[in-house]
Amino acid sequence: MPATSTQIQQDFDRLADLEGDGWSHNNHYHAFLLKQLPERSELDALEIGCGTGAFARLLAGRFRRVLALDLSPRMIEVAKERSRDFPNIEFQVADVMTYPLPVKQFGCVASIATLHHLPFEAVIAKIKPALAPRGRLLVLDLYQAESVGDFATSAVAVPVNFVLKWLKNGRVREAPEVRAAWEAHGRTDVYPTLAQVRGDCARLLPHARVKRHLLFRYSVVWDA
Ligand SMILES: C[S@@+](CC[C@H](N)C(=O)[O-])C[C@H]1O[C@@H](n2cnc3c(N)ncnc32)[C@H](O)[C@@H]1O
Secondary structure (H helix, E strand, O other), rough: OOOOOHHHHHHHHHHHHHOOOOOOOOHHHHHHHHOOOOOOOOOOEEEOOOOHHHHHHHHHHHOOOEEEEOHHHHHHHHHHHOOOOOOEEEEEOOOOOOOOOOOOOEEEEEEOOOOOHHHHHHHHHHHHHHHEEEEEEEEEEEEEEEEEEEHHHHHHHHHHHHHHHHHHOOOOOHHHHHHHHHHHHHHHHHHHHHHHHHHHHHOOOOOOOOOOOOEEEEOOOOEO
């Protein structure tokens, strides 16, 4: 059964104190995501599910102001501590589904490893009006492997993952308390298949570019 928002919040409150700023499957793709953005924009950016704020800090170098939302109060506390030198980021503890997003405000809406916690159609309906004309939606998230291509990609990803973890973090396994927290969270995590993502995008985000990445993730780039 999918987790309730209270469970999700509690899981990420627990993880906030365990997660460092080391290499991860998510931040591995920050450079790819940044490449989709202008060097500099006078518009604002929104990040949904900012966690400890690493991508918000990158957005802060490109956009006038960044609004970074997260359901977990502890994530937002850590994000604020790590972002003291970034006065143009506003962190808010908020559920994006109930947060009153301004209309046509954001040159970019980004979300990393968060949309799988939300009903896709409803969150897209929430995001679309908030994008400025020609604003860009960037999604990076996890998918459930189902096709031969997915499993072949995962077969390559597993050893690559170990090598990258060793090179970047100096170890291949996380500390026991981190693994325990992720395992507990993973018991209720549900991911869409790529076919579902492609179908949803075809319906809701015409001409979106959906891409499968090596490390168990897909991206969506869509222009309003
Ligand atoms: C797997 S973490 C990813 C964090 C960060 N984007 C990263 O790449 O490290 C997912 C985050 O989404 C947040 N989240 C989940 N549901 C949310 C919601 N409805 N509104 C805002 N944030 C949410 C969680 O609290 C958590 O911090």
